Amino acid sequence: MRILRRALWRDARAHAGQVAALVVTVLLGVALFGASYDAFANLTASYRGLYDRLAMADLIATGGPIDEIARQGSELAGVAEAGTRQVGETAMKSGSHRQLARIVGLPADGIPAVNKVMVLQGSNLDPARTDQVLVEQHLAGALQLTPGATVSVATTTGWTSLHVVGIVASPEYLWPARSRQEAIVPFDQWGVLFANQDVVTALAPEQVEHQALFVYAKDAPADTGSRVRGLALALGATSTQSLAEQPSEATLNEDVSGFGEMSVAFPLLFLLAAGLGVSVMLSRLIAQQRGQIGVLRATGFTRSAIRRHYLSYGLLIGAVGSVLGAVVGGLAAASITRIYTATISVPVTVVDVRPLTVVTGLLLGPIAGGIAAYFPARRAARIDPAEAMRGDVPIGRGRLSWPERLLPAVRHLPLRWRAALRGLGRNPRRSISTIIGVALAATLVLVSWGMIDTVQILLERQFVTVQHQDATVQLAQPLPIDQLDRLAVDGVAAVEPQANASVTLVHGDHRYATTLVGLRGDTTMHSFLGAGDTRLSLPGDGGVLLSSPLQATLDVAVGDTVEADTGANRTTSLRVAGFTNEPLGAYGYASLTTVFGLSAHGAAQPTVATALVRFSPGADRTTVLNRLTDVDGVAAALDSREFYQLAQQFMGLFFAFVAVMLVLGAIMAFALIFVTMTTNVAERSVELATLRTLGMSASTVSRLVTSENLLLIVVGLIPGLVLGYVTAAAFTASFSSDLFRFDLEIRPTTFAITAAAILAVGLISQGPALRSIGRIDLGRLTRQRAS
């Protein structure tokens, strides 16, 4: 058996190119598994570790008697900690820069029982002072604030100065999302401050929310969440938010769970490709070594010895690829974790080597290689020794190709084309392997590229097709609608009021906390698009348009009635007039009168705190924004384009991801096509040598082989593009939620580019095989039997 092992090594050396290609494919599969799974585990551990350390709330109840809710809640089984706080939204100033800020109230010492902050720079609040503030790190970074700086916040008494004493990280703002509806907000337009409760108390009451927060014990019963939630709602809370629903956690979880999905899907893709390659290569090797197998069998080697020998090729390739892949995967996981946590400023990074991941990775390659090698090895073991030693190789069975049989006109094509068509069926296993390989590569590319297309198209839809305002003006104090004319400064073409009401929409047992946006019935600032991009009109009084994710969340249909709970036992019935198809957030849209009617004052004194502004064509944006900010009573003028630009900036991460996937897809396609093409040429070397001897030039023979290969690639592309589309649709659907709605959008050019890229890789990967045609030893090969 030692001699057989030596033969194995020599065979591997003789097919070094193919073996290397397959080892690299296994390596990538195992590395992707290790990298994505451990990155998933590391990031989850990083977040969870921080949540535990800073007592991140498992549930937040808003509204109602929060002290009573906290008190009774703390007595429930499974609740470890409970606390209360006030959170307000207002305008803030830093130098001449104005924006919006959320002020989270902290106890005097700055250390709450729930949702603590981690001081990264400076110190915590001084219990003896109420004029200090802690700045959330993303806001501090955007405004370059450091301890010692001063910021002002708008309170009922005017601008109040606060001294920055520390820069902090907060578990609930690891991703600083304003709400589930506004997950992406430019940090220099909205940020978070932490200050003494007294600062929040000084804000206008309608700008402040009262919250009770709960942390569950490690061993809390499974129903703890539902019991606390039930209690809070029963005691009068208007809404509750679990940890999973919390905007930062939900946004990060969507991202991180992508790594989890990748750790299964992509390695599977690569290992499948490697397996196909091993099978093709080994089948060829066995056909080549029929005589040797016959001799081995005749000299006493058992069938199982032969089977083990050929099985060991797959195990060897899988093992080498696995070992290298496990190392690369481990290193990549650490790098991805560090880059990722650094990018979104997670203060604690957990990087662990997980033995289970390593062991699984080490097993994946040999398992894939072993399964792939098993069937060729079994065929080798079944070879009849007498027949094999005679050298009789059954001549390949010829038959008309399917196109010729189905379309008689195809039979009139030039003979070379028909030969290429029939070539597809001469070795079905190899052809199918190539087709599957091409299809997998196309899937990988299309899924990656489809994500880019989808996000780009959806962002354009949100910020160009749906929203038409150039700026959103936040007023320091609500103003009557007829006083908004003051915003019609030079460069402004149109001003419209927008009324926002925080509501909890209720339908049966279903509840969803959101913002009800009130607009003019003839608004030009917002287009309402329904299914199939049909234009919807804002309903009259008492009607509401809901973002489409709420259809399922609230289990409602057009014509149903939902209750809008604004707290303090005040609810209003709204008739659902339709569902809007918008990519970002999940809102309700109603007429101004309807929204005014929700407030305690009713529609008698219609005032708004927000105005939407569109600029005149050609107006300088910065100048107009400055003019708006200078208008008396304006707290901040937020540039809509900044939202769009910020969203596009995040696309940078997508581009990096897609670039990596494209490279990996190209490598996978190259490896598999290279193996199948070189096998194709090796298998037909006698035939090709014969054609050369008969007077066919090397370039004509190459064209013949190329046309056959391209035909195979084209055949593979068809299911590949379909599979890619379906996979991409499933992939994007898995990311869809009320935060982001991903409906797969792939541009037609993307299909064309994907197909062209795969064809190009196919052409390049057959290069070595074609070069070997030029080096064919005509004299030697034409004296051999074809196999």
Added chain:
Amino acid sequence: MTAAARRLLNDSPAPSPLIELTGVSKTYGSGELRVDALHHIDLIAPAGQFVVVLGPSGSGKTTLMNLIGGIEPPSSGRICVAGRDLTSARDDQLTEYRRTQLGFVFQFFNLIPTLTALENVALVAELVGVPDTRAQDALTEVGLGDRADHFPSSLSGGEQQRVAIARALVKDPSVLLADEPTGSLDLETGRHVLAALHRASRDGGRTVLLVTHNSAIAATADRVLRIGSGEILDDEMVAQPIPPEEVRW
């Protein structure tokens, strides 16, 4: 050399030589691994001659065929076939030479399994630009007109070899090179194939160079070259070739 051979080569008027080798040697490898496959070969074969090259394995007979076929270049000497000097020809010129002047018949037939008998022949017809009808004619000439639509896998060894001969003849080559064409056939089938080759020589005025280690076949030839250790040991004209149908082995 026999009297007939001397007469053929020396007596006037001598037919113009179709194949002419002058001082041709072929060496493989170098140093201790150097192998002299052919050593200083001189050969002249006129048009229409049926030449059998006899020799044991390793004698150099296949190397000789490869050199005449433009598959390998000689190490030294000069080779002219049909007025072309192969010695200094480029690869594309050799390809064109094989396409237009030569027909090859191999021991293992080397048909393309995915093409029918007719298509195997038509492929070459298409390559050299002769009408497709010639492919059917060529098949009929070798007695396989009724097997045109059969794939190689459904043809016997002899039939496959005759398809190979038709494939070689369809382009009307001036030289037909056959490497052990009966080597993998039984006697009866071998006779049919030999007969087909003889007809190709006789009716088409082609020079046939048949390489074999089967000495029985030599009796059917116009001329027999015996090769050993890379040299022509004997060059004999056959005064009374026997018909292929009568050969026995």
